[in-house]
Amino acid sequence: MPTVIVNNKPVEIGPSEKLNCIQAAERAGDTIPSYCWHHDLSVVASCRMCLVEVGEKKPDGTIAMQPKLSPGCQTPVKDGTVIVSNSEKVLAAQKATLEYLLLNHPLDCPVCDQAGECGLQDYSYKYGRGYSRLQEPKNIKPDKDYIGDQITLFTDRCIMCTRCVRFTREISGTAEMQVISRGSHEEIDIFPGEPCNNKLAGNVVDLCPVGALCSKDFLYQQRVWWLKSKNSVCPGCSTGCSITVDQNEDVLYRLKPRENPQAQGSFMCDEGRFGWKYAQSDRRLTSPEQRSGGKTISRDWDVVLSTLGTTLADLSDQKSGTFVVAISPWATVEEAYLLAKFAKEVNPNARLALGPVRTVGEDDLYPKDIHGQPSLPTKFTIRAEKCPNRRGVESILNHFQGEIIPFSSVLYDIESGSIETLFVLGGDPEGWISDADAAKLDKLKLLIVQDLLGSAASSKAHFVLPGAAWAEKDGTFVNHNGLAQAIHRGLRGPEGSRPDGRILFELSGRRGLFHAASLRKEIGSQIPELAALSVGDLGEFGVSLSSAAKTEPQPVG
C-alpha cells in the first residue's frame, strides 16, 4: 500500500486513491487549514492557507524536501510523499496568510451571523497572531444586499476564496456570480441583472467560509452557538439529502446539508432548504378529535385513542375490501410497519394502499449549460417525486399486502361504495387531496385521518390524529436509490401533536415506548426486503437496502 508520511506519522492510502495533502493529512488525524479548497469544486490554490512543506522519501530512506512551500490542496500525494504541516516555516506562512486575510476584514464578529462557525475565527485562534500590524485605514467595500432573493453579501467580510463563484459555474452551472475589480479592491458580485436565484443558490452561503454570504432567511435569527443540531434527511424529494436540523427551544431555524457521498454529496436544494416552514405554521393540527354527527365528542388523546381502538376492533368481522388503510410516502418505515401490521391484525382482510405520491415535472439535473439544459456529468438532482419514502413504504406494503395499490384506485372504490372505512396516514404538506376528491369521502362510514396539517379530509374525519413533522420524529426514510437513512427527533412538535410512531405504537396496544432502532431490528428480521435495517443504528450515512449497492459507491445526486 502506498504510504504517505504526515508530520513523521506514516499513513496508508488506497492504491488507486487520488488524494491531495489536505486529505492525506486528515487520514493521519492532522488538519491542514484551508479556505478555497473544497473537494467538490475545482482547485484554485489561491487562499494560500494550506501551505505545507512537501518532500519525498527516497528508496534509500533519505528524505528530500522541496525548498519552497507548496499549497496542500494542489499537491497530490503518492507513495513516499512527505508532508510537514507543523514546521516553523509553515506556521509562519499560516500566520502571514491570516494576517493578510484580516487586514481589511471588519472584525465585526459580534454582529456577524457566521460567528461561532467561522473559518476566520477558528483559524485565527489556532494559527493566527492575535493582533494586526495594520496602522492604516481598512478598505471599506459596500455591502450588496441583493445577491439573490435568499442571499445577501457583506462584501468587506469576504476573503475572496471564490468558492461561491466556482459553485455557480461548476455545480449549478448557472454562473451568476463573478469577481469584479482587481487586487485588494476585488469583490464578489453577480452579473448585472442575473441574481443568484437558481434552485441550488443557498449552497453558496454554506460554502462561504466566513460571514460574507448570508442567508436572508436565517440572518440575525440566532447566534449559532445556541442552536442544537440533529442529523436528519430532507423530506422534500426522493433524493433524500442528508441534512442537519438546527433548532433552539423547539423553534426550527435552518436546515443545512450534511455531506453524504451515498446520498446527495455535499449540497442540498433551496426547495428543501427553505421548504420546511409548514412544520411551524399555524396550519398544524394540534388537537386530537373524535367526531360524530358533525360534533366533537372528545379532544383527549387517551379517550380518542382508546375509542378508536375499540371502533377498529369492531371491524374485525367486516368483509374483505371494506377496510382500507392508505399510507403516505411521507410516513417513515417504522410508522408504515406499525400501521400495516396493526391493520392486518385487526382485520386480515384489510387492504393496504399507498397514499398519494406527488410528482412535479421531471427530475431537475445540475449543472445546467448556457441554454439551461442539463450537462454531464450530473452533479446534483432535484427529483420530481416530492416525497421522501415511497420505496420504504412500498417495501412494507409488498410484505403485508403483496401488491402496491395506488390511492387513485382507493378513491375509485370509495366512489363506487365498496369501501366503508378508511384510515389515512398522511404527512404531505402540500395537500394530498383535492376538494373534489375529498367530497367522495362523504360516502365512507368511518374516516380516520392521521396527519400534520389540516385538510379537506381532516375536516370531515371521524377521528383526527395530529402527527408530527419529520424533524420532530425518529424513523427511517428510504431514498430513490434504496438508501435507508435515519431521521432523528430534533425538536418537539406543537402542543397537542404527537410523533406518529408513538400514536401508532399506542393504538396497536404495544407495550413500552416507541424506539426506532428497536423497531428497525424487528422490521429487519421480519421483512427480507428490509433486512438491512436489522442493524438498528443506521449510522451517519445510512445503509443501502441492496447489498450490491453497499460495496459499490453510489453516484452522487
Place this chain on the structure above:
Amino acid sequence: MSTFEPTLLARINKPDSQSLDTYRRDGGYEGFKKALGMAPVDVINLVKDSGLRGRGGAGFPTGLKWTFLPKDHPGPIYLAINGDESEPATFNNRILMEQDPHQVLEGIAISCYAIKSKKAYIYLRYEYGRSYRALKKAIEECYAAGLFGQNIHGSGFDLDVVLHRGAAAYICGEETGLIESLEGKRAWPRIKPPFPAIEGLFRKPTIVNNIETMACVKQILDRGAEWFKSMGVPPDPNNPRDAGSYGPKLYCISGHVNKPGCVELPMGITARQLIDEHGGGVWKGRKAKAVVPGGISMGFLSASELDTPLDFNGPGKVGCLGLGTAAITVIDDHTSMVDVLFNCARFFAHESCGQCTPCREGTAWMHKILARIRMGEGQSRDLDLLTEVASSMGIIPGTTICGLSDGAAWPIKNAIKKFRSEFEEYIQTGLKTVKPSDALMEVH
C-alpha cells in the same frame, strides 16, 4: 562598440519600414522560405544552437522551451505571442511592432513551422494602438501575399495569425494569465504544472514567446546560429546551470537621462555604458543614485553597481531579481527613493490580480505603509515590516501562483536593503526631498 551593426533595429526609421514591399526588398521572408525547406526539428535545433533565451524577462532558452511540447501531438498546437509589454519603462517590443511588424511576423511564421503550430495568437496590450494598426495591416498584407493561409508556398504548411487586443492589465503579461485572457476569462494565472507546453490555450499544448524573441528567431534563420553566438556573454563556467547570454538585445533607456530611447547592443553591456554612451549621460549634470536594470520588478542597482553587465546573470549577482526586460530607468541623485519606492508599490498594488492572498493583500498593504512613510508618519520598524511582508510573498517562497508577487516584493526588499539609510533619515527627520505631489498621494 562602434563596429556594431544593429540587425533587429536595422530597418527602424527607414521610410515605409512597415510595408511588405520594403520588407521584401530588404530580404524579408527569405528566412521563412528557408525554414520551409528545412525539417521543423532542424529549425528547433538551429534556435537551440544559437543559445537564444526568451526576451520577455525570465530568459528561458527558447529552443528548449519548444522541445517541451508533447511528441507527435495530433494538434492543434498554439503559439501565443506575448505583446502585452506592460513592465513600466519597457518599449522594445513596441518599436519592433510599430516600425517593423513584418520582422516579428516572419519570426512567428518560422516559429510556428518549427513547433508545428497552425495558429498563432498575438496578444497585444490595449494601449498599443499604433502597434495594433501596424500589425493588423502587416497581417493583411501577408494573407494577400500568400505568406499566411493555406499551403504556404506549396509547402503544405498552413498558418493563421490572429491579432488579439487585451484590455490592459499587467497580469496579462504572465504567460498563463495571458492564456486565460485569450480564452476570454479573467486573467488569473493558472496553477503550474501543467505548463502551457503541455496544456495551454484552450487546453492544448501552447508555446508563449515574446515579440523580441520572434524577431531574434527571424535573424537567426537569416544569419545562422554562429552569428547569434558571436555576440554576448558565454556561460559562467562556475555556474553549470547558466546557458549564457548571447545575441543582440534591445535595451530601453529612460528616466533621468539626456537621450532616452531604445538601442540595440550585444548582450552584456553595463548600465554605465548605456547611460553614458547611449543615453547621453544623466540629465542636468547630475549623478545617478539608482538604476532600475530591467523593469521595476527587478529591483535597483545602486550608484556603485553601475558597472554590472546587463546580461541574464549580471543583475542577479548584485541582488536584483534578474535582467528582466532590459529596460533601464535612471534615477538621479535629486530624487527621493521613498518617492520611487512608493510609486513602485502603487503600481503593483494596482496591478495585483488579486487571486492569491499574500499578493492581493500584501501589495496593497505595502502601498499603504509607504504612503504613510511618505507623509512623514513612518517609524523605523515600518522598514522591517515592509521587508517581512515583501519576503513572505512570491513564487520564490512558494506563497503565490505567479511571479507578479516576486516582482512586487523585489524593489521593496532591494531598495530598503540598498538605501536603508535614506529611508531611515526620511523617517527620522521628516525630510522630504520632494514635496509629495497630490496626484501620487491617492491611496487606491
